[in-house]
Amino acid sequence: MSRIFSSKWRDRTSAECYDPFPVHTLKRVDRPTTSISDHLVQRTDQREHGFARAGRGDFGPFLAGEIKRFVQKHPLSGSLRTMAAVLGRLVDGEGLISRDLSYRGQTTSVMNSVAATKAPGTDDPHFMARHIKETAYFLRSDAVGICDLPHYAEYSHSSSDGKPIDLPHKHAIAILVDQDWRTAKGFTGNDWISNSMSFLSYSTSGFIACILADYIRSLGYSARAHHAWNYQVVVPPILLWAGLGEMSRVGDIVINPFLGPRFKAAIVTTDLPLAVDKPIDFGLQDFCDKCKKCARECPSNAICNSGKVIHNGYEKWPIDVEKCTSMRVGNQKGSGCGTCIKVCPWNKPYTPFHRMINWTMRNVPPVRNMAIWGDDLMGYGKPDPKAKWWLDLENVNGELRVPGNSVDRYR
Amino acid sequence: MSRIFSSKWRDRTSAECYDPFPVHTLKRVDRPTTSISDHLVQRTDQREHGFARAGRGDFGPFLAGEIKRFVQKHPLSGSLRTMAAVLGRLVDGEGLISRDLSYRGQTTSVMNSVAATKAPGTDDPHFMARHIKETAYFLRSDAVGICDLPHYAEYSHSSSDGKPIDLPHKHAIAILVDQDWRTAKGFTGNDWISNSMSFLSYSTSGFIACILADYIRSLGYSARAHHAWNYQVVVPPILLWAGLGEMSRVGDIVINPFLGPRFKAAIVTTDLPLAVDKPIDFGLQDFCDKCKKCARECPSNAICNSGKVIHNGYEKWPIDVEKCTSMRVGNQKGSGCGTCIKVCPWNKPYTPFHRMINWTMRNVPPVRNMAIWGDDLMGYGKPDPKAKWWLDLENVNGELRVPGNSVDRYR
Incomplete structure (x- = not known):
């Protein structure tokens, strides 16, 4: 009975069903549904990421300039990005030190380093996997999965300092945070709120990951948070192995069966003993x-x-x-771009009606063509002006202005 | 139709109903339902707060020692408290400076100071009140209200440095974050998770308030976040005037009609023009x-x-x-105490069944006696062992141990 209610309030007290979404109903498979040749994948250098390349001018001088302002040009994504930057130094208990946080000028680490002794009762991988997921849900994650950390999911070198990366961790915990259904309903996909949606999920999942990593270190195990401001891992293969989604047509984007592509992820890597999830196949x-x-x-x-x-x-x-980076960084009629997130038929609210459609799309292959046809027919993917709540604003030389394409209704 | 669904996924696009909870159905009144003699209330000194008094020994040497460890003695509340402490310097764009966050040794402020020019279209108080609330909901607040900031709601002096407080702000925005229904169902009220529930809501509402205050400053208006690690305001009168609850038998605790007492609040004070909410009366x-x-x-x-x-x-x-401070700080069989939160009949999940009971409790006075009787009869207020997910652990001299009263089922 409680399963018809939406995620947050359902009864989540049984061993097989403590996730907000009914992930226990998903079909599990031994390997991701897209082939990964484990022995052939080369680790990638974070300096070859699209944004890093845009920053150093690989895509021309215009984008090299725009990348410095493309998130800050809207005031809300600017504030969310600032918070993400603060969290960037809280990942491992080493970065931010307390001289700014203490009244006595001490310079000790603000967050826990790894405790000298392991907490009792934390050595059972199955028990701890459930405990860590339930802890992450308590911290307001929307979906959580665990996998072995594939070596190829580590970047070879960091983009911040160019140093080689070699994590001492066996497992990865992936934390997903929704980009907000109502906003996804209201935006065009590439107007002034797109970067705010990304950074809402980046900063919030990073906030959770930093707390969770600190907690694991206090239990006596090494742990590092990875989030948008301080990744040392490539996220998509981790999401695949952790059973949080499948590779999609969008390219490097993983789609979750309940959130669609409407999320961002933070990761905690750790040597805490953890049972792992299996990949999923939802068609x-x-x-x-x-x-x-x-x-x-x-x-x-x-x-x-x-x-x-x-x-x-x-x-x-x-x-x-x-092309994708140029659109997101260079967009002059908005801040960022998430049109693929907007129009994906899996980007839906978790209501009884959509849950029923979702179930049939997952389990009854012939229905998929009809669902695709019906998605256009019902107007999904178009912006709903009633759902628009944000201000169209652009920072031009330090001053906020209403952009020429603003559609704010109230002024 | 969408109103039978729980808060997060309902359609929230109409002018009178954009809150996750149906606050538009609440009875509004001109003044709080408990009398406040505005001209008689003396501003309180933060150094006279129960925790401050315990810290300086007013309640004896045992509590003066315990207050240093009562949150950190459980590892999860310890990690949440550390995050709250980091957020303590992010309240006004002045505190945390970027020498720890920059690669170039600059010492500019990390967060926005007040922008030199006001953003266009931000001077309509009614429009901005709705916009600020919708922004706070986007940032994952559970309930939001706005009031004029009563002068008596400012502390007279800060407990951190003893300095007099005089805020230049006309309005207060209150942000509530749920302490997690599932955990509230599982705990006894005073076992090892109680402080974590408090600090989940303290740190999360503080995280939202810091981002929101930074955003308002970027729009050209002064704003300061107030949260557990850096309050300059007394929270209960703000919640009453902002229509977020009524004073309860618990004493200084305000009860919200949809969350009961199961929340903590952060506040943003600002000079942004804002229309205010009216107090509520739900009986x-x-x-x-x-x-x-x-x-x-x-x-x-x-x-x-x-x-x-x-x-x-x-x-x-x-x-x-x-007595209350002694229990929370001195509790030797748990970390903190929230028994009043646990047993309150308003502490319920937001399901269709409980929403119906909630409506009748609010609107049909004769039903209240039956609801009170039924609450005991149904066993509400007792811990549900199936909902327990956390580890009973206590930090004793730097080492985590299983406390004598642990009821963990899995070890």
């Missing part, structure tokens, strides 16, 4: 093969209309990183 | 007059069984601050 490879709505609607034509390829050992739909 | 004075369950169950007998008194200009049920 997304078949679905994305048929749907192609993201490719049709992408304003930069970065998403492919054709089939999957093998790239660096991963089977995936290819994405044109330069 | 709590009559309810608390009859119920008395908190007084019956309080392990320290701090809550009175009799009628209201006038104290410092406020009409309120008296509470024995020394």
Whole structure:
């Protein structure tokens, strides 16, 4: 009975069903539904990330300039990014020191370093996996999964200081935070709120990951938080192995069966003994093969209309990183771009009606064509002006102005 | 139709109904339901707060020692408290400086100071009140209200440095964050998770308040966040005037009609033009007059069984601050105490069944006696062992141990 209610308030007290979403109903498989040639994947250098390349001018001088302001040009994403930057030094108990936080000028670490002795009763991997997930849900995560940390999911070098990365951790805990359904309903996909949606989830999942990593260190195990301001890991393969989604047509984007692509993730890597989750199969490879709505609607034509390829050992739909980065960083009619998130048929609220559709899309393959057809028919993917609540504002040379394309109703 | 769904996923796009909870159905009144003699209330010195008094030995040497460890003695509340402490320097754009956050040794402020020019279209108080609330909901607040900041709600002096407080702000925005229904169902009220519940809400509401205050400053208006690690205001009168609850039998605790007493609040004070909410009347004075369950169950007998008194200009049920503080700080069989939160009949999940009971308790006075009787009969207020997810642990001289009264099922 309680399962018809939405995630937050359901009874979540049984061993198989303590997640807010009914992840126990998902089909589990031994390997991700897209092939990963574990021995062929080369670790990537964080300095080769699209944003890093834009910053050093690989995509031209315009984007090299815009990348310095593309998040801060809207005041709300600017404030969320500042908070993410503060959290960037709280990942491992080493970064931020207390001279700014103490009244006595001490310079000890603010957060816990690894406790000298392990807490009693923390050595059972199955018990601890459940405990860590329930702790992450208590901290207001929307979805959580655990996997072995594949070595290829570590960046080879950090973009901040160019140092080689070698994490001493066996496991990864992935924490997803929703980008807000109501806002996703209201925005066009590439107007002035898009970066705020990203950084809401970046900063909030980072906040949770920093607290969780600190807690694990206090239990006597090494742990590091990885979030948008301080990743040392590549997120998508971790989400695949942790059973939080499948690779999608969008390219490097993983889609979760209950949140769709409407989330960002933070990761905690640790040597705490943890039982791992298995990858999931909810039919997304078949679905994305048929749907192609993201490719049709992408304003930069970065998403492919054709089939999957093998790239660096991963089977995936290819994405044109330069076009995608150029749109997000260079967008002059908005802040960022999440049009693929907006139009994806899996971006829905978790209501009884959509839950029923969701179940059939997952479990009854012939229904998928009808769901894709119906999604357009019902107008999903179009902005709902009633749901718009934010201010269209742009910081131009230190002063906020109403951009030319503003559609604010109340002024 | 969407109103039977729980808060997060309902359609929240109409002008009168954009809050997650249906606050538009509440009865509004001109003044709080408990008398406040505005001209008689003396501003209180933060150094006279129960915890401050315990710290300086007013309640004896045992509590003066215990106050240094009563939150940190459990590892999860310890980690949450550390995060709250980090947020303590992010309240006004002046505190934390960037030498620890920059790679270039600059010492500028990390967060925004007040922008030199006001953002266009931000001078309509009604429009901005709705916008600020919708922004706070986007940032994952559970309930938000706005009031004029009463001068008596400012502390006279700060407990951190003893300096006099004089805020230049006309309005207060109150942000409530739930302490987690599932945990509230599982705990006894005074076991090892109680402080974690408090600090989950303290740190999360503080996180939201710091981002919101920074955003308001970027719009060109002065704003300061106030949260558990850095309050300059007294919270209860702000919650009353902002229409977020009524004074309860517990004493200085305000009860919200949808969250009960299961929340903590952070405040943003600002000179942004804002329309204010009106106080609410959901029958709590009559309810608390009859119920008395908190007084019956309080392990320290701090809550009175009799009628209201006038104290410092406020009409309120008296509470024995020394007994309450002694229980929370000195509890040797747990970390903190929230038994009054646990047993209150308003501490319920927001499900269709409880929403129906909630409506009748608010609107049909004769039902209240039956609801109070039924609450005991149904076993509410007792811990549900199936909902327990946390580890009973106590830090004793730097080492985590399983306390003697642990009821962990899995070890």
